[in-house]
Amino acid sequence: MKPIEDQDHYEVLELPYSARLEDIKRAYPIVRAAYEEESLATYSLFGPDESELIRERIDVAYRVLTDDDARRVYDEKIGIEAGYTSSETAIAVDSEPSEASVEIVSALDALDEMDDLEDEESGDWDGPMLRRARMRRGIEIDQISDITKINPTYLRAIEESAYHDLPAAVYTRGFVIAYSRTIGVDPQSAGRSFMAKFEEARSEGRRSRLLSLRR
């Protein structure tokens, strides 16, 4: 166990020496988030200067380990064998068309790992279930709103299954599909099951209004 100044780049990023490029890319935002200026996690332990130093160490580690040449030189320097195979998969990851400019893949896998996805497998989506999926993926409402241009008020109404606060079916369906796509949930299955509940709630609403009119 070493103090941070003596830790090597791998220890700083909390990665094994065999880490692949995608592991490094995944770990970086998670580890770095802890030491951001506004981070709650450093409160009462690290002062602003210390946090900044750690951030710098994390950034350097990231720069070196994500540069194949620099990493090879570094590995030799600290005396470890390059047991990783990064380049091929890395290119595949990089060349994937990115749908949005906002970084939303950050804590994704770690969060996925933490929870089993049992309720997603059922495919019977409602608002709270969509919200749970979003939280697990580490995505904020505002990020979805930035990407989809849908008013956050509607996004929240979807998550609360507040069917009566949502616009006409044709719009709501579009919102649910865009929302699901953004957080990486099957838009067809989410759209279908959410809209079934939407229609049911709306028709019940209509029935009860009719009843009260008759009275």
Place this chain on the structure above:
Amino acid sequence: MVAVDVDLEGANLHTCLGVESPRVSLADFVAQREDDLGKLMVKTPIDGLQIIAGTQANLASAQPSHLRRVRLVRSLRKLEADYVVVDLGAGTHLSVLDYFLVGDDGLVVLRPEPTSVENAYTFLRAAFYRRLRLAMVGHGVRQLVTQAMDQRNEKGIRTPIDLLHEIEALDPVEGKRFVQTMREFRPRLVVNEVRTAEDVKLGFSVSSVCKKYFGFEPEYLGYVNHDELARRSVGLRRPVIDVNEEADASIYLNRIARKLLAIRERDQQAAAPTGRGRTPER
């Protein structure tokens, strides 16, 4: 399964579980009216769950004496139940630390607020030092740990990592034991009242900061979404899972429980060759 409320100065677990006024409680053990913890178990409205309440404590001295506490800690491990869940009070009193350390798993629940995070760190630090003191054998090393527990110690030991260097210099064997203890000290974290995805990440961040600052790494078990029903369920004096199994909070709590069981299985398998897992009590 039995739930034990050891928060004798602020007992309320019985209320959360809908047991109005338990006829016997842990206070009977503390006051030496009863030596057998098992006889203090009371039924709850929930199937398969019993409680040892913390009510009716002596206002003059709610906490057990040192000897009685040691006895309580031992008895807790011997209770006849598949699972024993111990509800701790706040703060870092030695008794709280000992009850925490006696368990196979220790859960620390925090909320995404500076005050709560600060409390969590204070508690984790205290629990770790306590664990360490119990693990160290040599008198000199133990003294060093006690010194380090004072935040303004003369030696300038700020973190467990500083302390490790001091101990290694003093006695390399104890140094190894220290590292071993550090590795085995794996409290579990739960972030409660989560409202944003940012809050969800707090568990990872706290875990990472602990690793860098203290040298031990808590395991992030999961989070529970802010759910109005959780608050209302206290009003109803029923566990939220009992009120509505489909509620957000219930789903999260179920996940955490399942994860905890999976971890126990994993740890038991890892420790299988040496028989039973660790027993923190000494």
